[in-house]
Amino acid sequence: MNIRRGEVHEVVSFYSFLREPTDAVRVCIGPVCDCLGARDLLAREQEQAQDGARVLGVECLGHCDLAPVLMRGDAVEPELAHSTNGGPSVDLAQADETLADYEARGGLAALRSLPQPGRIVEELKASGLAGYGGAGFPTGVKWEAVAGERGPRYVIVNADEGEPGTIKDRYLMERRPHLVLEGMLVAMRFAESTEGFIYLREEYALSRARLNAALEELGAAGLLDGLQIRLVVGAGAYICGEETAMLESMEGRRGMPRLKPPFPSQVGYLGRPTLINNVETLAHVPAVLRMGGEAWAALGVRGAKGVRLFSVSGAVARPGCYEAPNGSTIRELVEGPAGGAIEEIGAIVPGGAASGILPPAALDVPLARDDLREWGAGVGSAGLQVFPASYPPLRLLAETIRFFAEESCQKCTPCRIGNRGIHHVLAELDAGRVAMSREQVEEWLDAMVATSICGLGQGAPFPVRNAFRWWPELFAPLGEPARA
Numbered sequence: 001m002n003i004r005r006g007e008v009h010e011v012v013s014f015y016s017f018l019r020e021p022t023d024a025v026r027v028c029i030g031p032v033c034d035c036l037g038a039r040d041l042l043a044r045e046q047e048q049a050q051d052g053a054r055v056l057g058v059e060c061l062g063h064c065d066l067a068p069v070l071m072r073g074d075a076v077e078p079e080l081a082h083s084t085n086g087g088p089s090v091d092l093a094q095a096d097e098t099l100a101d102y103e104a105r106g107g108l109a110a111l112r113s114l115p116q117p118g119r120i121v122e123e124l125k126a127s128g129l130a131g132y133g134g135a136g137f138p139t140g141v142k143w144e145a146v147a148g149e150r151g152p153r154y155v156i157v158n159a160d161e162g163e164p165g166t167i168k169d170r171y172l173m174e175r176r177p178h179l180v181l182e183g184m185l186v187a188m189r190f191a192e193s194t195e196g197f198i199y200l201r202e203e204y205a206l207s208r209a210r211l212n213a214a215l216e217e218l219g220a221a222g223l224l225d226g227l228q229i230r231l232v233v234g235a236g237a238y239i240c241g242e243e244t245a246m247l248e249s250m251e252g253r254r255g256m257p258r259l260k261p262p263f264p265s266q267v268g269y270l271g272r273p274t275l276i277n278n279v280e281t282l283a284h285v286p287a288v289l290r291m292g293g294e295a296w297a298a299l300g301v302r303g304a305k306g307v308r309l310f311s312v313s314g315a316v317a318r319p320g321c322y323e324a325p326n327g328s329t330i331r332e333l334v335e336g337p338a339g340g341a342i343e344e345i346g347a348i349v350p351g352g353a354a355s356g357i358l359p360p361a362a363l364d365v366p367l368a369r370d371d372l373r374e375w376g377a378g379v380g381s382a383g384l385q386v387f388p389a390s391y392p393p394l395r396l397l398a399e400t401i402r403f404f405a406e407e408s409c410q411k412c413t414p415c416r417i418g419n420r421g422i423h424h425v426l427a428e429l430d431a432g433r434v435a436m437s438r439e440q441v442e443e444w445l446d447a448m449v450a451t452s453i454c455g456l457g458q459g460a461p462f463p464v465r466n467a468f469r470w471w472p473e474l475f476a477p478l479g480e481p482a483r484a
């Protein structure tokens with residue numbers, strides 16, 4: 001095939017499911033699992049492993065509601081008694097087994113009476129729907145931009161969901177696959193795309209089966225005529241959730257982000273204009289079109305617009321995925337659907353690894369972009385993680401930065417060296433040693449934000465800065481902060 005050995009090795013070594021056997025035991029050691037005893041679980045599994053079976057500590061497996069959790073091949077095994085597998089959540093409690101179930105509750109109405117493209121953009125803009133993959137880019141603006149480019153155009157559903165603490169896309173694909181696909185079909189009709197892709201993370205075997213079954217039903221109902229939808233299964237690399245890294249991966253290379261601009265809406269898959277949306281973003285589109293953008297926007301509270309799915313995990317009675325208005329406070333989610341904290345709260349991560357680390361005093365902050373900004377945090381992918389007071393904030397921060405260091409694609413120096421360096425500083429600090437002054441650390445953080453190519457390197461400094469602000473006493477040995 002005229003492919004050099006080096007090229008093969010380069011790609012294979014990038015992806016964990018190509019490097020390691022797919023039937024290995026993978027124990028999640030992400031922060032939520034770590035605070036609930038994952039390191040002990042990993043040690044036990046390694047001790048009991050027989051005949052050279054591989055047991056690996058891996059980053060988030062996307063089953064934080066079952067933490068601590070491991071996977072044997074495709075099978076997910078929860079470990080802890082307190083987990084109740086998510087419990088019921090608004091709307092999602094009622095799963096759709098078949099297309100008929102979905103239609104019986106109003107499904108396909110948006111697809112069957114699709115408004116004109118201009119009207120779709122208007123409704124999306126009025127709804128305030130803004131990318132639930134984490135970046136929060138206004139969906140209507142993105143759709144309008146893609147439609148303005150010359151075809152052919154592709155549509156890609158980002159189902160890579162690797163953000164620690166985030167399980168919402170899995171819930172949707174497992175319980176409401178037809179809804180996800182209706183959103184995707186609306187996007188394809190809108191963009192006049194005949195080819196669409198779902199980039200799905202390897203670990204989501206049940207999602208894969210549910211999507212495939214739903215696609216078969218939709219095909220049998222004649223709803224896919226003239227369209228081709230393919231599932232592309234990732235191979236275990238968090239960075240492939242970043243949209244341009246995903247494009248590289250789909251084209252058969254290492255998942256290394258591209259420089260933007262050009263944006264995927266201009267130059268995307270195979271160089272063509274491509275509409276990329278998160279699973280959950282698309283799943284809200286049918287409701288926006290059915291209700292009208294303004295009515296959907298009015299579902300939000302405290303000035304925020306619309307609703308979203310909050311993944312709630314960690315030290316709560318009912319970890320799971322709950323639909324709630326944007327603008328709900330952290331307390332409303334934790335003490336409402338999630339059943340309350342099971343231990344005194346020590347720290348809160350509002351929306352995923354780079355969203356920040358907040359003290360318990362933030363419980364009454366609304367989970368909305370503007371409110372969280374005042375606390376130096378963001379809403380990200382709404383993966384709300386509650387850490388007990390027994391889990392030291394310094395360890396939470398060190399584990400978060402270790403995650404970024406492990407998952408960096410290594411393309412750019414500030415991210416590659418920065419995350420490793422900061423992790424070293426934190427580990428040394430934990431051991432009572434000073435590897436770098438506070439002023440030097442801040443210089444590194446500035447360089448990472450200013451010069452990293454993608455959101456991973458640009459976002460990693462946020463939790464560090466949060467920890468400086470909310471737990472200054474932990475960093476006193478590093479000396480005075482840099483002067484502004």
Ligand SMILES: Cc1cc2nc3c(=O)[nH]c(=O)nc-3n(C[C@H](O)[C@H](O)[C@H](O)COP(=O)(O)O)c2cc1C
Binds near residue numbers: 133159163244
């Ligand atoms: C490091 C990194 C990881 C990401 N992972 C995901 C992911 O797993 N799923 C996702 O939908 N978006 C992820 N994103 C955001 C995507 O790049 C992109 O903004 C999103 O898929 C666009 O869809 P949306 O506008 O509907 O959110 C990630 C971004 C970064 C920087």
Ligand code: SF4
Binds near residue numbers: 407412
């Ligand atoms: S910021 Fe990090 S993850 Fe992103 S391209 Fe650079 S090295 Fe890769």
